[in-house]
Amino acid sequence: MLPRVADSLSFLYLDMVRVVQDDTGVCAQIEAGNRTDLVYLPTAALTCLLLGPGVSVTTPALTTLARHGTSVVCVGSGGVRAYSGILPDSLTTHWLEQQVAAWADPNRRLDVARRMYTQRFGDDDLSEQVTLDQLRGMEGQRMKALYKILAQQHGIGRFRRNYHPDQWDTQDPVNLALSAANTCLYGIVHAALLALGLSPALGFVHTGTQHAFVYDIADLYKAETTLPLAFALNQSTNPEQQARRRFREELRLLRLLPRIVTDTQRLLTLGSATEVPDPAERRDVHMVHLWDPKKGVLPAGVNYADGIS
Known part of the structure; x- marks a missing residue:
């Protein structure tokens, strides 16, 4: 098993x-x-x-x-x-409903976005007074610092992230390898989100694309996966091919997928930034229910005619 x-x-x-x-x-x-x-x-x-x-x-x-x-x-x-x-008809909509509810509520959407940045920073004590605009700036500084550290480790001069599809052949090996490795990471995240029944289009940090949520989740892991791999290929003569092959060989797919699932569920869980509710302790999300704006979830398969006055 x-x-x-x-x-x-x-x-x-x-x-x-x-x-x-x-x-x-x-x-x-x-x-x-x-x-x-x-x-x-x-x-x-x-x-x-x-x-x-x-x-x-x-x-x-x-x-x-x-x-x-x-x-x-x-x-x-x-x-x-x-x-x-x-996707099977029996796939629960629990996590999709959680995603939509959080995405449609500006306050909850902001909370999920903050959690995503907090996880990237590795700082659980991040002040709630920090605005989303400040978080974006902090993320930019973090990435610049990481680029500098990796460039020094591999004896590379000043590195600048450059992604221009119309100038693909003129890019340096690190940028080519990083683009190829990121595409691989997006594929793994996309597969995990589909298996959970989530919408890849409803992102919290990214928006305006069918893969917005894919980019949100993938950004949680780039610093430890695709970035070190890309810089290690700075002398490669075929960085794209080697990036794809090494990503498959080194990432260990079945080790990343459980992390993607757990992190995604934790981010979408209302009222908890650290724990995902035990499926055995919550309602049976696999059953069909009826929705009521005042009473919440009601059981299906019940004739409610007697309740009409």
């Missing part, structure tokens, strides 16, 4: 296999020389299946995955791209 992650979320990544349904269950067929090995997938305990390059899947297998409530996301090699997602 795969290890459980926050809110009973677990991931399995596959590539170069054929996923089929047989009399026993859903299995991955692996061609090994003259024989075919079968690896059965724990679909009932699996929340998200990441399908990488070289994977083919049959309709019966997809039907079983949907019946068991498993999200299926098509990704790049190592999970560093997210191309599309197939």
Whole structure:
């Protein structure tokens, strides 16, 4: 059985296999020389299946995955791209509702944005009097200081972040590697958000793009993942390719995904900046409910005619 992650979320990544349904269950067929090995997938305990390059899947297998409530996301090699997602009807809307409620309320949106900056700074004692404008300035100073430290460590002169798609071929190796590695990170974050049923478009710091929330969450990890990798490739003759390969090899996908899930849930949880509520202690978010502006959530499947006066 795969290890459980926050809110009973677990991931399995596959590539170069054929996923089929047989009399026993859903299995991955692996061609090994003259024989075919079968690896059965724990679909009932699996929340998200990441399908990488070289994977083919049959309709019966997809039907079983949907019946068991498993999200299926098509990704790049190592999970560093997210191309599309197939979400089951049974996927809870709990976290999407939390996201929308926080995004639509200016005060809660500001609170989530502040938490994001606080996590980046690693300072839980950040004064509440600091404005969002000041936080953006502090973030800019932090990144400049980090660029300077990494440049000194790798014997690079003054570094300036430069991202101009129309001048791609004229950029230095560090900028090329950083752009490629960031794209990989965005893919992993995108896959995690889709598996949670969240909207990648409703960001708290970023806005105006379908990937705004992806950029919000990815920014939490760049300082420890993509930036050191990019500066280490300052002498590379093919920084983009090496950045993608080293990102896949060194990041350890299944170690980052649980962090993304836990951090995202914590950021969206009202009234707590440190803990995510235990799913066993809250209402069953997988059940369908009715909404009432005064009474809150009401049970569905009930005839309310007797309550009409």
